[in-house]
Amino acid sequence: MKMPEGFLWGGATAANQCEGAYNEDGRGLSSVDVVPFGPDRGPVARGELKMLACDSRRIYPSHRAIDLYHHYKEDIALFAEMGFKCYRMSVAWTRIFPHGDDAEPNAAGIAFYRSVFEECRKYGIEPLVTICHFDTPIALIQKYGGWKDRRMVDAFVRYCRVLFEAYGSLVRYWLTFNEINMLLHMPFMGAGIVFEPGEDREQVKYQAAHHELLASARAVRLAHQMMPGSMVGCMLAAGQFYPYTCAPQDVYLAMERDRDNYFFIDVQANGEYPLWARKRMERAGIALQTEPEDAQTLREGTVDFVSFSYYSSRCASADPEIAARHARGNAVVSSVVNPYLKASEWGWQIDPLGLRLTLNVLYDRYRKPLFIVENGMGATDTVEADGSIHDPYRIDYMREHIRAMRDAVNLDGVPLLGYTCWGPIDIVSASTGEMKKRYGMIYVDLDNDGAGTMARSRKDSFYWYQKVIATNGEDLG
Ligand code: BGP
Secondary structure (H helix, E strand, O other), X not given: OOOXXXXXXXXXXXXXXXXXXXXXXXXXXXXXXXXXXXXXXXXXXXXXXXXXXXXXXXXXXHHHOOOHHHHHHHHHHHHHHHXXXXXXXXXXXXXHOOOOOOOOOOHHHHHHHHHHHHHHHHOOOEXXXXXXXXXXXXXXHHHHOHHHOOHHHHHHHHHHHHHXXXXXXXXXXXEEEOOHHHHHOOHHHHHOOOOXXXXXXXXXXXXXXXXXXXXXXXXXXXXXXXXXXXXXXXXXXXXXXXXXXXXXHHHHHHHHHHHXXXXXXXXXXXXXXXXXXXXXXXXXXXXXXXXXXXXXXXXXXXXXXXXXXXXXXXXXXXOXXXXXXXXXXXXXXXXXXXXXXXXXXXXXXXXXXXXXHHHXXXXXXXXXXXXXXXOOOOEOOOEOOOOOEOOHHHHHHHHHHHHHHHHHHXXXXXXXXXXXXXXXXXXXXXXXXXXXXXXXXXXXXXXXXXXXXXXXXXXXXXXXXXXXXXXXXXXXX
């Protein structure tokens, strides 16, 4: 069994986790640049601790990251050597507009991404561009309070217009917001939200979500107008919730927890808030401030495909005692430990069949082509004396997930555009800020404290993935 002709194999990164050069060539400060390494990372990412500037006593992983800004030619050449057909990456908003809404875009920022895309094209690699991957310009957080404010919509659309104008001839595939549902779990990362004392947090989050949904819909329309033939997708942090038992209460809760996440994609794919969402907001006392044209904006801006990240399935229990046993490391989206699954060193449970299930559920729900734009396992690697890196655990994880994906496509008929594994080159972890949590098939000599030569080298998984791509998914050996 293989994947269909033209299947987009590749890998995915995010600007703030790989580029570094956070203040070079006119780049402005972004939300992710002030999220520190260490115990305050979580509270800042969740918008519970206000930190809108850098503090010289702290480490900020995004500032240097793996310095892809200066290594992109070498890195893209390695992707090409693996046989990539597609490279998913994000544009840093503050490289284009340092303050988010400057009078003129930053020419150096525009030139940088043009050069990245041209480099991809040189090797026949199709860029897949995330317009916003966990970055909100700090200046707009100061000015508007981030996505709490409706004026963010215009600022975002203006940023999109510049991207589409500059790169329309080089980029066909776009994603509006990375893991848009993360706004509920990490509001500062997802939407630049810092909660003020006394604020109704649910109201704030759903109002911000409404603004992002409007921005996404307008971006889709604009893309179609400016770049006929372009494909614009939404992006979900996916992973089906399983009921912990077949007790109806558990089954019902699992559905509700899934709905927390599908809320966003239901709007982006179907063009309107589902009835259950309206009722839910009503019951929670959430009153969205909307304008009369919003319904039409959402209706006219539905996405062409649904993309998602998948690391694990999730599990829900209505029994408070069981629910208290959260899976370690899955703290971002809380989930009960599933006793049938093993876990990674970071406690992320491993469930390849859950990927096949998720693909089927998403296709049944949306009837649009799907795209797996993140999947992988963070692990500690050991460099042997001769420089080689043996990572059978990573190969095992990827093999089983690719097999499950192949089954979903070949046996179940799910239309799937591509698979870009997360972090094909080691990058900074989004949740913990560590370098030690590595997803790459390309090793980067850099540790948690920023020490290392930044040299790149090939792990065993590099050669394995090269063979998988060369045989279009047939040889998973
Ligand atoms: C997703 C994000 C990525 C990413 C990945 C792995 O939530 O879209 O940015 O990093 O998860 O997570 P982590 O880096 O925390 O291991």
